[in-house]
Amino acid sequence: MEVQLSGFLSSAAGGVQSVELTGETVGELLTSLELRYPSLRDAIEQGVAVAVNGEIYRDRRDQPIPPGAEVFLLPRLAGG
Amino acid sequence: MPYETAYTNQGFNLVGSRVNRPDGIDKVTGRAKYGADVNAAGQLVAKVLRSPHAHALIKKIDTSKAAKLPGVKAIVTGDDFPDHTGGNRSMMDILENCMARGRALYDGHAVAAVAAIDGETADKALKLIKVTYKKLPHVTDVDAAMAEGAPIIHDWVRTAGVQPAPTTASNVAQRSEFGHGDVEAGFAQADIVVEKTFKTEQTHQGYIEPHACLAQLGPDGSGELWVTTQGHFTFRNVCSTLLGLDVAKLKVTSSEIGGGFGGKTHVWTEPVALQLSRKANRPVKLVMTRDEVFRASGPTSSTSIDVKIGAKKNGRITAATAELRYQSGAFPGMWAMFGAMTSFACYDLKNVKSVGYDVLVNRPKVAAYRAPSAPMAAFGVESVMDMLAAELGMDAVEFRIKNAAKKGTKASYGPIYGPIGIGPTLQAVKDHPHMKRRLGKNQGRGMACGFWFNFGGQTCTDLNIGVDGSVNLTVGTVDVGGSRASLALIAAEELGIDYDQVRVTIGDTNSLGHNDTTEGSRGTFSSGMATIFAARNAIEVLKQRAAATWDIPVDQVVWEAGEARAKGKQNSNLPPLTLKEIAAKSPRTGGPIAGHNEVVADGAGVSFASHLVDVEVDPETGSTRVLRYTVIQDAGKAIHPDYVEGQFQGGAAQGIGWALNEEYIYGDDGCLQNPGFLDYRIPVCSDLPFIDTQILEIPNPNHPYGVRGVGETSIVPPLAAIGNAVSNAVGVRMNHVPMSPPRILKAIEDAAG
Amino acid sequence: MNGVTVSTTVNGDAVQFVCPPSESLLDVLRNRLNLTGVKEGCGTGDCGACSITLDGRLVCACLVLGAEAEGREVGTVEGMSENGELHPLQVQFIENAALQCGICTPGFLVAAKALLERNPNPTEEEIRYGLAGNLCRCTGYDKIVRAVQAAAKIMRKGRKS
CATH class of the missing domain: 3.30.365.10 (Aldehyde oxidase/xanthine dehydrogenase, molybdopterin binding domain)
Incomplete structure (x- = not known):
């Protein structure tokens, strides 16, 4: 699937905007992303969020990614 | 075991009713019992010595006289906090913020702390501690900190998010870019382009209860902490990491909390109280004064923002850009990034780009404040939306409806939206009786939209x-x-x-x-x-x-x-x-x-609100009175409508204070000049009207009852809504928050030329 | 410590305490008499969280010395309920959801009680100005004003009957 990167995650991956990856869950996706771009390890370790079809997942690594889903990697959010 | 979190359209017997709260x-x-309301047998009272300088080397701290004062049981300085962070820089930032390590980074930065038998003795001891400072050049303004030749706050900071990676130190900790399409091509298609620069001043969460804790830590490394906090589990983890404790051996109990709004998500003095307790082997109570709360606990960023939006004569936006510069205090933050993510989230844009710069200055470490970073970005964007609507000769609400994001819109921060509530809140504004109220002399109406990520x-x-x-x-x-x-x-x-x-x-x-x-x-x-x-x-x-x-x-x-x-x-x-x-x-x-x-409750869904406000500005004094205020927000499902309304009203009131009064005022010496509620003026009862609310219930598909979070979004629109209302009332575009009487008068005078 | 011995009345009960001459009545009430319903938000008379009555007059306890309580009558939130019954203001603050975090609530209740004793039938504006010395950061004051209006109405009815 095509995973889109944004913000500092894109620059940490050397400026790429999108990357072709495999994975049936958010967790599998992040693992394969880290293998491809070791420079993203710190960012992933500190927390990222993954938008699957527009819904943002911060923590649930077991979240399934349906085939054809739009997947977007975002910085982890903070709140008040 | 996985749980079925999907919304089911079930009926309710109790949910949605206005019962009395159990507390x-x-x-x-x-x-x-709040943070300062409990005591322990044999407890000591702790007080913190704080830097009177904006930026200074700490050459020497002589505690010998203080230590000899009868009744003083423990003194700590930066030397009493060995590094247990294992190279985790953000944890080290938290520790260094709690107690300076060789350098005072802002007015109010803790440099030493004392635990004594009573407050009077602790105060005397603080006066006996001799700190030798060497003053360093300082910078407190966000734009000045980015300028060539500005004093560098941390020589180890390299701007993240730029290619190639810089090799020299900068006050810009991070650059973050979001967006899609081709904004240059988009602006070329526009019939009208509006561009404007905005400033917002630093505000504090302003909770009425100061930070307070009662700490007990034994020589065996096990202890207890009673504390006013938004997150006692997080406090436990952070304090354990900073002090080298086993998480399971530190029991943290949250007191009743007297307001937080993001400011009580961070530790400020708690590790200091624990370390004093370990050193004295007695319970230690530490309560911040209001002066300390203002000078040394999490305010939000001050900002400087450029917004540019272009549209066709038919009212469709062709391109939008924003550059957002947010200061994060003396330690790196991600606040401009959140500003960049949220700035254009309300709209359906083909070509959009927002760039955030997180900037270091000699001010207290910025903490989250209710929908952190979104209100300032909305102030810039929603002001330009109104200016553009006026140029187009369109109604401000119609212009927004025409460009509102909807299901299937590619959000300015990246993903494609599912079902969202911005359209319905705008429609509700259009239909609201508030819109029919007749405006008198010197009165103006304004509206604005707001967005926040819930989680x-x-x-x-x-x-x-x-x-x-x-x-x-x-x-x-x-x-x-x-x-x-x-x-x-x-x-x-x-x-x-x-x-x-x-x-x-x-x-x-x-x-x-x-x-x-x-x-x-x-x-x-x-x-x-x-x-x-x-x-x-x-x-x-x-x-x-x-x-x-x-x-x-x-x-x-x-x-x-x-x-x-x-x-x-x-x-x-x-x-x-x-x-x-x-x-x-x-x-x-x-x-x-x-x-x-x-x-793990994911799927909170994003949140939208639209606010509508009427104001009257006294042209003689520049003073603004809020005449009527209406909040319209999607709650998904209101479990207890009273407390949903309360969140709407409270966020609006904080936004009104930010828009009209509240600001951190720094002198040329880099010191905060108004660390008290007399000079940092939050809205009082007589400043406000009743705040009308309208709860929309568009079920969140990812919650069994359809609930969405409601706490934060209500602070996002007010700065812009009031900015638009004041601008309409005085006939001059306001671009600096707070719109205090002197600023409004100056804007009127400047426009009169 | 060169203490001052003070005899006073707190919530109707005779009380004696010893405190340094420089100690505020707020610290006395909280730390010596354990009346922690009186809150400290600023210590400079700006927030009203420590509102109490002194001989029936509304004051900020942080601006009064403990020694000044000598021979006076002090009223705090802890004395508002009588005969096991909540004061109508207390009831209406709960009924109208006039509190979120609740830290300002004791001060508001004491201030509102003093207001209604002076003016049993205040207009909205009189309530807003009457309570302008008390800061609330959670509610935007909307439900507080409504609670005071509701309590005033109930108290007026009670007085007539």
Whole structure:
């Protein structure tokens, strides 16, 4: 699937905007992303969020990614 | 075990009703215990010595005289906090913020602390500590800090997010870019382009209860902390990391919390109190003064923002850009990044780009403040939206409706939206009777939209049924605004019992698994979800007990209206068993009946609001009066409408204060000049009208009841809504918040030329 | 410590305490008499969280010395309920959801009680100005004003009957 990167995650991956990856869950996706771009390890370790079809997942690594889903990697959010 | 979190359109008996909160009587009688309201036998009182300089090398700290003062039991400085962070820079930033390490980075930065037998002695001891400073050049303004030749706050900071990676130090900690399309091509297509620069000043969350804690840490490394916090589990983790403790050996109990709004998501003095206690081997109470709260606990960023939007004559936006410069205080933050993510999130844009710069200055470490970073970005964007609508000769609401994001829109921060509520809130503004109120002389109307990401996170609850059928629900999310009432409603709804039968307690860190901090509008969303599942687990046990009592298979038992009913003709002779009856027999049918749940409550969904305001500006004094204010926001499902309205009204009031009065004023010496409620003026009762609210309920597809968080979004639109109203009233575009009387007068005079 | 011995009345009860001459009545009430319903938000008379009455007059306890309580009558939130019954203001604050975090609530209740004793039938504006010395950061004051209006109405009815 095509995973889109944004913000500092894109620059940490050397400026790429999108990357072709495999994975049936958010967790599998992040693992394969880290293998491809070791420079993203710190960012992933500190927390990222993954938008699957527009819904943002911060923590649930077991979240399934349906085939054809739009997947977007975002910085982890903070709140008040 | 996975839980079904999808929305089911179920009917409700209790959810949605306006019951009295369970902690109400404690709070109206003065019995409720807040951070400063408990004491321990033999406790010491701690006070903190703070830097009077904006930026200075700490050459020497001589504590010898203070240590000899009778009654002084422990003194700590930066040297008493060895580095346990294992190279984690953001943890080190927290530690260095709690106690300076060789350098004072802002006016108010802690440099030493004392624990003594009473406050008077501790105060005397502080005066006996001699600190030798060497003043360094300082910078407190965000634009000045980015300029060539500005004093560098940290020589180790290299700007992240730029290619190639820089090799020299900068005050810009991070650059973040979001967007899509081709903005240059988009602006080329535009008939009209509006561009404007905005500034917003630094504000404080302004909770009425200062930070306070009672710390006890023994030489064996085990201890207890009673503290006012939005997240006691997070405080436990952070304090344990900073002090090299085992997480399980530090029990943290959250007191009643006297307001937080993001400011109590961070530790400020708690590790200091714990370390003093370890050194003195006695309990230590540390309560910040109001002056300390302002000077040394989390305000939000001051900002400088450029916004440019272009549109066709037909009202369709062709391109939009924003550059957002946010200061994060003396330590790196991600606040401009959130500003860049949220700035254009309300709109459906083909070509959009927002760039955030997180900037270091000599001010206190910035903390989250309710929808952190979004209000400032909205001030810039929503002001330009109004200016553009005026240029186009379009109604400001119609212009927004025409460009509003909807299901399927590619959000400015990246993903494609599911069902969202911006359109319905705008339509509600258009239809609202407030729009028909006639404006008088010197009056103006303004509206603005706001967006915030909500989130859920780690949550753990316990539900225990007593032998009399009353229910204890223990949750780990701190109740900041009435969530205990909402959670009791949910538990009672699920079990089919009376609201009054449920008692909700906030468990300490030793009685539940980890719960994330109450932030991101997550309290009722996530603990509500965990409460639903815990109650359903308890119902499974209740059904099993009933089945055993009847000696029938459990799959022939259903739970309806608070009782177990046996299904099928063969069971028609079995009268239902109520929760009370099953509970009464529980000691002999298998022991206590409980339901437990731990969940990662993702899927909070994004949140939108539209605000409408009428103001009157006195042209002689420049003073602004809010005449009428209306908040319209999507709550998904309002569990307890009173407290949803309360969140809407409270956020609006904070935004009104930010828009009109509140600001950190720094002198040329880099010191804060107004660290008190007299000179930092938050709205008082006579400043405000009633704040009308309209709750929209567009169910969140990812919550069983359709709940969305409601806590934060209400602070996003007010700066811009009031900015638009004031601009309309005086006929001059306001671009600097707060719009205090002198700023409004100056704007009017400048325009008159 | 060169203490001052002070005899006073707190919520109707005779009380004696010893405190340094420089100690505020707020610290006395909280730390010596354990009346922690009186809150400290600023210590400079700006927030009203420590509102109490001194001989029936509304004051900030942080601006009064403990020694000044000598021979006076002090009223705090802890004395608002009588004969086990909540004061109508207390009831209406709960009924109208006039509190979120609740830290300002004791001060508001004491201030509102003093207001209604002076003016049993205040207009909205009189309530807003009457309570302008008390800061609330959670509610935007909307439900507080409504609670005071509701309590005033109930108290007026009670007076007539």
